[in-house]
Structures are given as structure tokens and as C-alpha cells.
Amino acid sequence: MTSEQTGIEEMTLEEIKAAARERVKPEVWDWVNGGTETESTLQRNRLALEKIMLRLRVIHGLETANTGVKILGQTVATPVMVAPFANMRAVHPEAEVAIAKGAEKAGAMMFLGPLAGHSIEQIVGAVNTPVVWNGEPWKDREKLSALIQQADKAGCRAVGLCVDDFVGIKIKDHLRPLPRNCSLSEDALRELRKATSLPFFLKGIMTVEDALTAAGAGVDAIVVSNHGGRVLDCCQASIEVLPQIVRAVGGRMEVLVDGGFRRGADVLKALALGAKGVLVGRPICWGLGAAGAEGVARVLQLMTDELMRAMMLTNVPDLRRTPGDAIVSA
Ligand SMILES: Cc1cc2nc3c(=O)[nH]c(=O)nc-3n(C[C@H](O)[C@H](O)[C@H](O)COP(=O)(O)O)c2cc1C
Numbered sequence: 001m002t003s004e005q006t007g008i009e010e011m012t013l014e015e016i017k018a019a020a021r022e023r024v025k026p027e028v029w030d031w032v033n034g035g036t037e038t039e040s041t042l043q044r045n046r047l048a049l050e051k052i053m054l055r056l057r058v059i060h061g062l063e064t065a066n067t068g069v070k071i072l073g074q075t076v077a078t079p080v081m082v083a084p085f086a087n088m089r090a091v092h093p094e095a096e097v098a099i100a101k102g103a104e105k106a107g108a109m110m111f112l113g114p115l116a117g118h119s120i121e122q123i124v125g126a127v128n129t130p131v132v133w134n135g136e137p138w139k140d141r142e143k144l145s146a147l148i149q150q151a152d153k154a155g156c157r158a159v160g161l162c163v164d165d166f167v168g169i170k171i172k173d174h175l176r177p178l179p180r181n182c183s184l185s186e187d188a189l190r191e192l193r194k195a196t197s198l199p200f201f202l203k204g205i206m207t208v209e210d211a212l213t214a215a216g217a218g219v220d221a222i223v224v225s226n227h228g229g230r231v232l233d234c235c236q237a238s239i240e241v242l243p244q245i246v247r248a249v250g251g252r253m254e255v256l257v258d259g260g261f262r263r264g265a266d267v268l269k270a271l272a273l274g275a276k277g278v279l280v281g282r283p284i285c286w287g288l289g290a291a292g293a294e295g296v297a298r299v300l301q302l303m304t305d306e307l308m309r310a311m312m313l314t315n316v317p318d319l320r321r322t323p324g325d326a327i328v329s330a
Helices: 013-023 026-033 040-050 095-106 120-125 141-154 186-193 208-216 238-249 264-272 282-312
Strands: 052-054 069-071 074-076 080-082 110-112 131-135 159-162 169-171 174-176 200-205 221-224 254-258 277-280 327-329
Touching (some): 080 282, 110 120, 141 186, 208 238, 221 238, 238 254, 264 327
Parallel strands (some): 110 131, 221 254
């Protein structure tokens, strides 16, 4: 389906969400959008972002703002990135290939999830945009090392592991166990890290303790994330713990973040708190469900355009070092 047919280029995020809801099966919709148990973590990700305000500064003579940034060694046009997902075939038949093409159109980096409907080679080969591979911490270390090496060979620009979903994904009271996964020890991490010379990241870090353990094991980057509120209820928001983690790692690792980011203004808040980039989850699924690659591109472009406008209005000319005084907390 082309963007002309859907009118996707004119749609707001809310309209894209509504269009996706009409096209995606109800049980898939609930699985994409839900959170664990009482959904308090899911809600808190948004509530905590809403408590941070931007400081409107306009007497500076800026004529433009540059959203380009270097993340995991890759230069990209935007710090807004595609989060990794499992089972995207349920949302759209072209699944990860459509997501990758949408990311490419928007000049964004893509995190590729573990259960892709296509092979790593097919997805990486379909686009020029940087794709990074986000695996699961399998108990079978040999298979996991082999997969890391496969992602490396396939042309992924970085590899990493999601470390927070080993007791399964729980949407409301429905648990989907992930029996192949396990919690990784620091020693296991150190071993796995040796499987590749690419930049290596962990996703699902919410405490200073885990961040420092990751740094000690030779990890290059972390994604501060509570899995979009899909694993543990009653958890802090990722944006709440971001500043203390950034302070603790002190430039030793690149820090990325996700959870509840829906607007460019939200993205600017995370950058002002020291994140290098922001992963976007459910809105990408909405874009995919509404209009495949074009929908994904539209979501990323909307958020990037909003970010650029917010930068102009807060006196942030570029993202080499986003000033902390662009924001204030309630
Ligand atoms: C449908 C769906 C599937 C997901 N699958 C994975 C996965 O396989 N691996 C992973 O690390 N994170 C997975 N996530 C979590 C996202 O990568 C991301 O952390 C989260 O969605 C960010 O929150 P947001 O949706 O509020 O933006 C999934 C999220 C959704 C919505």
C-alpha cells in the first residue's frame, strides 16, 4: 500500500494509532499495547516524562537545529530509533523488512529483535541504514555465541542482548514464558562479549548496580529500559532512573533509553538528561500496522520534526552535547 493511498504523510500519531487498530487483530492489538499486571510501569513511563518541562528560550539567532548524532559508532540523521520487537508478522506481513525500510527512509537506526519473520541477512541486506542485533540471553551459550557471530557476519553494526525478559513477557495476567532464556552472570557476560569485536550493548538496565556490572564486563552501551512495562509491575520509569545511571557510568558507556516516548519533546528531555538516543516501541508497531514501511517512516519523521522544532525553541543547535538546562522538573 502506498502513502498516497493511505494519506499516511498527513496523519498524526493518534490517527496512525487509530488506523492500525482497525487493521490489526484485536488479540495482537492487546499484546502490542498492554503492560504487566496492573500496568503501573507502563503508565509510570508516561507520567514521569510528563513531569519534565522544557525551557522556552528564543533570543539566540539560531536558524536551524541539527538532529544528526553518532550512536554505537554510526552516524545517523536522528536520535529517534526503532526498538527491537518479536513476532512482527502478526502486525504486518512484511514485518521486519518493512520496519527496516521505514527506518532507512527516516535516516534512523534499527534495533532488530530475536524472532524475526525474515533472516538477519535478509533484513540487513534490504537497507543501507544501520541495523543492530538485539538477541535474547539463551541458556545455550554456544548457540547464542553462534548467533552473535551470525549477526556480525550479516553486517549488523553492533550486537547486544535484552537481559530483562528471562521470566517471560506478562501482559496483564497473561504470561508468555521464554523457557530458553536465563539471567546472565557477570562472568557469562564477559564470555559472551568475546564472541564479537563489534560494539556490544545490553538492553533492560534500570539500576546503577546493573549498569556498573555491565561496564565491568566490557559492555559498550546500555539501553535504560523496563521493556515498555512488559516484564515487571510497580517498576520505576526509565526516564526517572536515567540521570543516576548516566552519572554513575560517567562516559564509560553510551547510554540509550526507551519507554513511553511519543513526541519529539519527550526525546529532547532524555537527551538533556544525558541519553545519546531514544528507542521507540509501540508507535513503530502502530506505523507498521497502519501502512507498513511508510507508516514506520512517518512515525520516525514526525518525532524527528518535533524534536528539531523543540531544539530551536530551547536553544539547542545540535546534539553533540545537549545542555541539561533545556529542561526543568516539576
Ligand atoms: C509488541 C512488542 C514486542 C517486543 N518485543 C521485544 C523483544 O523481542 N525484545 C526486546 O528487547 N524488547 C521487546 N519489546 C520492548 C521494546 O523493545 C521497547 O523496550 C519498548 O516497547 C519501549 O517502550 P514503548 O513501547 O513505550 O516505546 C517489545 C515491545 C513490544 C510493544
